[in-house]
Amino acid sequence: MEDETARTARGPGRRWRRVAILLLGLLFLDGAPTACRAVLRYPGVGRKPLTALQREIPLNPFILTNLVYRKLLIEVDWVEGCEPAPKALAALERVARKYCPAGKEIGILRDDEIPRKRWEEAMEAEKELGEGRNELAQHYIGHVPDEATRTEVVYVLYSPRPAAGEAAFGQSESWSVERGGRIVNVTGLSVFKDPVRRSAHLWVTADRIDAMTLVHEFGHVLGLVGNPAHAQLHLPDHCRNPDCVMTHPELRSILYHAFVGFLGARLPYDYCNQCQQDIRDAQRSWEARAAADPAFPHRLSAWREAGRLNSEAWGFWRKGSREEAIESARKAAALFPDWERPHGTLGYFLEKEGRTDEAVASFREAMRYDRAAGLEPLVRLLIDQRRYAEVVELLRDGSWRGMTKDYENRRYNFALWLAFSYDRLGRTDEALSTMRGFVPDGSSDAYADMAGVFTASLLRRHGRLDEARRCLDQMSRRLRKGNRWKMERARLALAEGRREEARQLLEEVASSDRAALPKYKKRLDSTLLPNELGLSLALLGRREEARGVLAELEKAPEFPAERLALLRAEVLALLGDSETAIEALAPLSGKKNSSWAAGVCEDEDLASIRSDPRFTEMFPECRPPLPLPAPSPAR
Ligand SMILES: [Zn+2]
Ligand SMILES: [Zn+2]
Known part of the structure; x- marks a missing residue:
C-alpha cells in the first residue's frame, strides 16, 4: 500500500486508480478503528441504506443483553x-x-x-x-x-x-x-x-x-x-x-x-x-x-465467531500463510453468510492469488448483503481485467450515488470508474455526462483535482480542446498551482500547438519535481515522489536529463519495480527510443494482477510503440490498439 497514494500515481487512468485502491484499502482493513475519523467536507448526496444485518443487530448485543x-x-x-x-x-x-x-x-x-x-x-x-x-x-x-x-x-x-x-x-x-x-x-x-x-x-x-x-x-x-x-x-x-x-x-x-x-x-x-x-x-x-426464536443467542455467538475467523484469516494473510487465510475466511463466510465482511475478505485474498473468477463470485456475494461493500472491489477488479462493459452494467443505474456513508469521496471513485469505462468503450459523451456535476465544483483537494484533470484529459484526447481548456480554467486557483494540473495543461498546449506555453509549464513542473527528488531519496516517502519529473523532461525533449532521472530512480532502493518499468518505458517512448522502451516493459508482460500492467494498453505516452509487433506480442490483451493520438514533444 505504501506506493498507492494520491500524489504518487500519474497518467489520467492510473492516477485515480491508485487513489481508488488506496481508498479501497480502508474498506476491508480488519480491525480498523471505526470512530472519530477525520471529517470530510463533501456534501453527501445520499445516505447509504442500512443492511438487513444492521437492522437486525443495530447495536452491541454482547453488552446490551444477557443473551450471550x-x-x-x-x-x-x-x-x-x-x-x-x-x-x-x-x-x-x-x-x-x-x-x-x-x-x-x-x-x-x-x-x-x-x-x-x-x-x-x-x-x-x-x-x-x-x-x-x-x-x-x-x-x-x-x-x-x-x-x-x-x-x-x-x-x-x-x-x-x-x-x-x-x-x-x-x-x-x-x-x-x-x-x-x-x-x-x-x-x-x-x-x-x-x-x-x-x-x-x-x-x-x-x-x-x-x-x-x-x-x-x-x-x-x-x-x-x-x-x-x-x-x-x-x-x-x-x-x-x-x-x-x-x-x-x-x-x-x-x-x-x-x-x-x-x-x-x-x-x-x-x-x-x-x-x-x-x-x-x-x-x-x-x-x-x-x-x-430460542436459537437467536446462537446466531449472535456465530456472528462473533465469524468475526474471530475473519481476524484469524487476516492474521494468516499477514504472515504469508495464504491457503490458511483463505480457509479461515471461507469458514467465516460459511458460518455467518449474511454478513458481507468475510465475503469481501475472501474476495480480496482470491484476487491477490490471481483466482479472478472466484474473487468475482465472492464480491458478488458481498454485494448481496451490502451493495457498496461488494461493488467497489468488484468494479476495481473488473477494471484491472479491462472488462469495461461489465463495469458499465454495474454502475450505469447510478445507485452508487447514494453510497456515501462509509467514505464520502467514494462517489468520485464510482463516477471516475464509470466515465473511464465508457471512454474505453468509445462512448465519450456518456463518459463526459457522467463526470458532469463532479467537476469543476470549486473544491480544492486531491479528489476534485483528479476529477477535473481526468475530464480535461478526456476532452483533449477526443480533440475537444476548447472545452478541455475551459474545464482546466474553471478549477480552483490552488489546484492550478499543482503539478498534476500543469502537466495536463501542458499536454493540452502541445495539442493546440502552443509550444511556448507548454514549455514554460513543463519547466515549472520539472524544476519543482527536481527539488523534490533529493527529499524523496532521503526519506523514501512515496508521497514525496517526483512523479512528473522524467515525463516533463521527456516532453521538453531534454534527453540526457530525462535519462539521468531514470538512472537516479533506479538507484533508489525500494522503488517499486513495476512502476519504474512503466515510467522508463514512457520516458523512452516519448524520446523516440522505441526499441529500449519496449524492452523496459518486459517486467509487466504477462502480469495478470497488476494495475500498472493493466494501464499499459491505455497509456497515451506509449502510443508511439503500441502498434509495434513486439509490443502486441508482449501485451496481446491490448489488441485492438485504442486510437489515441501521440503527444508531440515541445521541442
Ligand atoms: Zn466518536
Ligand atoms: Zn445522542
Missing part, C-alpha cells in the same frame, strides 16, 4: 503518566450500569501501568509493522471474552497519543490478540491523554474531557450512533444533538459546552434521549426475538 454474556468486565490499562481520571472511570461505570440489562454483573478493573518506554517501543513498531497499540494489547490484556463463564471484556487503553499524531481525544478499537495459539477479538477503546490535556482550559478541565471522551468512545463500543434519524450526516456514528456525549468532540463543541458551562450547565457524560431510545428499542426487539 452475563458479565461485563472493563479492563483499564494506562501508559505511565496517562492514568485515567477517577471522575472518568466513575462516569463510565455509571453509564455501563444504566444501560446494561438487569442482572448483568459489571466490574471495572484498574489493571496495569505500562512503562513509558514500552509504549515508545510499540510506537516504533507501529511505524514498521503497523502494530502499535495492538501490540501493547497483545501483551497487557489480562482477560478475554469467555462464553463458558459468560464474560464479555472491554479493554480500555490510556496512552499519550495516536501513532499518526491525529488530534482525536480517543477512538474505539478492535483489539486482536493471540491466546493459547488462537486469535481472539476484544472490543475496546483508546483515550489519548496529550490532546485531552492540551484542550483543557478554564472550567473545562482535563478530567472532564477525559470523562466525556471515555463515555463517548464507550458509546461507540455500544454501537452508537447507527440511527440515520439523528446521526450526523457528514459524520456517521455521531449524534446530531449537541447536548449528547455522542456529538463529535471537536473544538467547536468544546467551546459550545464551555459557553453553556459558563451558564451553569456542564459537559455531557451521558447519551441523549434519542440515543437512549435507540438502546431501549434494540433491547426490546432482541428480547422479543429471543422469546420467539
Whole structure:
C-alpha cells in the first residue's frame, strides 16, 4: 500500500486508480478503528441504506443483553503518566450500569501501568509493522471474552497519543490478540491523554474531557450512533444533538459546552434521549426475538465467531500463510453468510492469488448483503481485467450515488470508474455526462483535482480542446498551482500547438519535481515522489536529463519495480527510443494482477510503440490498439 497514494500515481487512468485502491484499502482493513475519523467536507448526496444485518443487530448485543454474556468486565490499562481520571472511570461505570440489562454483573478493573518506554517501543513498531497499540494489547490484556463463564471484556487503553499524531481525544478499537495459539477479538477503546490535556482550559478541565471522551468512545463500543434519524450526516456514528456525549468532540463543541458551562450547565457524560431510545428499542426487539426464536443467542455467538475467523484469516494473510487465510475466511463466510465482511475478505485474498473468477463470485456475494461493500472491489477488479462493459452494467443505474456513508469521496471513485469505462468503450459523451456535476465544483483537494484533470484529459484526447481548456480554467486557483494540473495543461498546449506555453509549464513542473527528488531519496516517502519529473523532461525533449532521472530512480532502493518499468518505458517512448522502451516493459508482460500492467494498453505516452509487433506480442490483451493520438514533444 505504501506506493498507492494520491500524489504518487500519474497518467489520467492510473492516477485515480491508485487513489481508488488506496481508498479501497480502508474498506476491508480488519480491525480498523471505526470512530472519530477525520471529517470530510463533501456534501453527501445520499445516505447509504442500512443492511438487513444492521437492522437486525443495530447495536452491541454482547453488552446490551444477557443473551450471550452475563458479565461485563472493563479492563483499564494506562501508559505511565496517562492514568485515567477517577471522575472518568466513575462516569463510565455509571453509564455501563444504566444501560446494561438487569442482572448483568459489571466490574471495572484498574489493571496495569505500562512503562513509558514500552509504549515508545510499540510506537516504533507501529511505524514498521503497523502494530502499535495492538501490540501493547497483545501483551497487557489480562482477560478475554469467555462464553463458558459468560464474560464479555472491554479493554480500555490510556496512552499519550495516536501513532499518526491525529488530534482525536480517543477512538474505539478492535483489539486482536493471540491466546493459547488462537486469535481472539476484544472490543475496546483508546483515550489519548496529550490532546485531552492540551484542550483543557478554564472550567473545562482535563478530567472532564477525559470523562466525556471515555463515555463517548464507550458509546461507540455500544454501537452508537447507527440511527440515520439523528446521526450526523457528514459524520456517521455521531449524534446530531449537541447536548449528547455522542456529538463529535471537536473544538467547536468544546467551546459550545464551555459557553453553556459558563451558564451553569456542564459537559455531557451521558447519551441523549434519542440515543437512549435507540438502546431501549434494540433491547426490546432482541428480547422479543429471543422469546420467539430460542436459537437467536446462537446466531449472535456465530456472528462473533465469524468475526474471530475473519481476524484469524487476516492474521494468516499477514504472515504469508495464504491457503490458511483463505480457509479461515471461507469458514467465516460459511458460518455467518449474511454478513458481507468475510465475503469481501475472501474476495480480496482470491484476487491477490490471481483466482479472478472466484474473487468475482465472492464480491458478488458481498454485494448481496451490502451493495457498496461488494461493488467497489468488484468494479476495481473488473477494471484491472479491462472488462469495461461489465463495469458499465454495474454502475450505469447510478445507485452508487447514494453510497456515501462509509467514505464520502467514494462517489468520485464510482463516477471516475464509470466515465473511464465508457471512454474505453468509445462512448465519450456518456463518459463526459457522467463526470458532469463532479467537476469543476470549486473544491480544492486531491479528489476534485483528479476529477477535473481526468475530464480535461478526456476532452483533449477526443480533440475537444476548447472545452478541455475551459474545464482546466474553471478549477480552483490552488489546484492550478499543482503539478498534476500543469502537466495536463501542458499536454493540452502541445495539442493546440502552443509550444511556448507548454514549455514554460513543463519547466515549472520539472524544476519543482527536481527539488523534490533529493527529499524523496532521503526519506523514501512515496508521497514525496517526483512523479512528473522524467515525463516533463521527456516532453521538453531534454534527453540526457530525462535519462539521468531514470538512472537516479533506479538507484533508489525500494522503488517499486513495476512502476519504474512503466515510467522508463514512457520516458523512452516519448524520446523516440522505441526499441529500449519496449524492452523496459518486459517486467509487466504477462502480469495478470497488476494495475500498472493493466494501464499499459491505455497509456497515451506509449502510443508511439503500441502498434509495434513486439509490443502486441508482449501485451496481446491490448489488441485492438485504442486510437489515441501521440503527444508531440515541445521541442
Ligand atoms: Zn466518536
Ligand atoms: Zn445522542
